[in-house]
Amino acid sequence: MKFTATALFAATVLTYNIANAGITCSSTECKAEDMPLLDQMESSVKAKFGSMACLPTSSTMVMESIFNTKKDIVAGSFTESLYQQGSYGAVVMLGIDMKTTSANGTYVNDANKTFAKIAQGFSSGATGFSFQNSQKSLTPANLLAEMQGGSLGSILFASYIPKCSSMASGRQTCSFTRQYGHSVAVQGASASSVSIYDPNDEKWSSQLLKLADDSSFSGATLSLPSHIGADARILDKNYYTQGEVDLAEYFYGLKTSSGASTPVVTQPTPAPSPVVTQPTPAPSPVVTQPTPAPSPVVTQPKPSPSPVVTTPKPSQTWQQWVQYYRNKGKFASRR
Numbered sequence: 001m002k003f004t005a006t007a008l009f010a011a012t013v014l015t016y017n018i019a020n021a022g023i024t025c026s027s028t029e030c031k032a033e034d035m036p037l038l039d040q041m042e043s044s045v046k047a048k049f050g051s052m053a054c055l056p057t058s059s060t061m062v063m064e065s066i067f068n069t070k071k072d073i074v075a076g077s078f079t080e081s082l083y084q085q086g087s088y089g090a091v092v093m094l095g096i097d098m099k100t101t102s103a104n105g106t107y108v109n110d111a112n113k114t115f116a117k118i119a120q121g122f123s124s125g126a127t128g129f130s131f132q133n134s135q136k137s138l139t140p141a142n143l144l145a146e147m148q149g150g151s152l153g154s155i156l157f158a159s160y161i162p163k164c165s166s167m168a169s170g171r172q173t174c175s176f177t178r179q180y181g182h183s184v185a186v187q188g189a190s191a192s193s194v195s196i197y198d199p200n201d202e203k204w205s206s207q208l209l210k211l212a213d214d215s216s217f218s219g220a221t222l223s224l225p226s227h228i229g230a231d232a233r234i235l236d237k238n239y240y241t242q243g244e245v246d247l248a249e250y251f252y253g254l255k256t257s258s259g260a261s262t263p264v265v266t267q268p269t270p271a272p273s274p275v276v277t278q279p280t281p282a283p284s285p286v287v288t289q290p291t292p293a294p295s296p297v298v299t300q301p302k303p304s305p306s307p308v309v310t311t312p313k314p315s316q317t318w319q320q321w322v323q324y325y326r327n328k329g330k331f332a333s334r335r
Contacts, residue, residue: 021150021256022065030147031188031195035065040199042088049095050102055111055183056095057199058154060087062185062253063094063118066152070256072123079121105181108156108250115254125257129153130250134229138248139208144189146251153253154185155196157235159244164220172220179244184235186251208233208248216243 015026022032040046040057049056064087073080078097082090097114100106108130115128129151136142138155146153160176167173188195193207211217211224211232224232228247236246 017069021152022067022069023147023150023152025148029188029190030144032062032065032147032152032186034068035061035185035187035197036087037061037197037201037203038087038091038199039201040091041201042091044088045091045095048092048102049100052102052105053091053095053100054199055106055108055154055156056098056100057091058183058185058197059094059098059111059115059253060090061187061197061199062152062154063090066254066256070122070126072125074121074123077121079118082118082121106183108252112252115252118254122256127255128253129255130252132227132229132250133231133233133248134227136251137229137231138233138251140189140194141191143186143194143208143251144191147186147189149255150257151253151255152186153251154183155194155235155248156181156183156250156252157246157248158182159238159246161242161244162217164217172217173223174217174220175223176225176245176247178225181249182246204236206235208235210234211245211247214245 015024017024022034023030024033025031038057038061040049040053041051045053045057063082067083073083082093085093094114095106097117098106099110112128112130115130119126119128158181159179161179162174162176164172164174184199185197186194187197187203193205196204196206198204211234212220212222212230214234214237222230222232224230224247227249233248234245235248238244238246
């Protein structure tokens with residue numbers, strides 16, 4: 001008897017929520033799944049800060065995500081007032097506190113002070129944080145570790161114009177001149193890339209590749225600002241009129257106590273019992289009975305007919321012939 005079995009396999013997926021941080025992690029990545037994407041050019045924001053509100057806008061994305069889970073807010077605090085705002089009302093409120101202007105934008109030191117004030121508005125387990133790339137390289141793996149520890153924040157990067165020249169030995173040296181900065185929220189991170197929510201109302205990703213490994217600068221001596229350090233990371237590479245390159249400078253935001261992480265177990269659909277296909281029972285053998293041989297057909301010879309005996313007619317007499325022709329209207333005579 002032959003059986004055909006179909007076996008289905010499923011794996012349990014274990015994720016965990018970083019307590020009060022609005023972050024969900026698996027074994028390979030972390031995400032702020034409820035983070036909204038906001039536009040720094042929204043009408044009320046633009047009216048207040050022109051096109052210079054990237055930093056308060058990205059910071060509001062971070063806080064909206066944290067507010068989804070962290071509710072231990074101190075009554076009457078700056079944090080409570082921020083919590084009660086709508087999304088773009090919060091952008092304006094943060095921009096004012098961060099001293100954002102339509103001429104100069106926002107200085108990261110002022111942003112750090114605002115995050116320290118926000119942290120004080122929670123009854124426990126929150127601190128503002130900020131570090132430079134020179135202190136801890138802004139690699140995807142490092143940002144993943146930060147999120148796993150309860151830190152949710154933004155990257156401040158700046159556009160730099162490279163100027164390279166060759167020395168007598170043939171070796172190239174490059175210096176970098178800062179043009180302008182931009183702040184983007186980090187929505188997720190894995191060991192190899194980060195997911196970016198850009199206040200320009202865009203979503204994109206970056207591998208934060210090492211500047212020294214870029215083909216344009218490979219083997220060159222790089223002269224970089226001290227807050228970027230030797231392990232400069234490219235957030236994005238632009239080729240405009242002067243070949244600008246965007247380098248990561250700071251990661252800043254709010255760190256909440258990881259506390260006891262809440263595991264979230266995604267149960268797979270139970271594997272169904274094996275499907276066993278039973279063979280169709282073999283039918284009883286069909287015995288073909290031979291058709292009985294018909295009785296032999298015997299062809300009986302026809303009986304020979306009785307011999308027909310032709311009795312010779314007696315020869316006609318002369319008188320009979322006369323009578324015959326007379327009956328036909330003729331006359332016969334004898335000579």
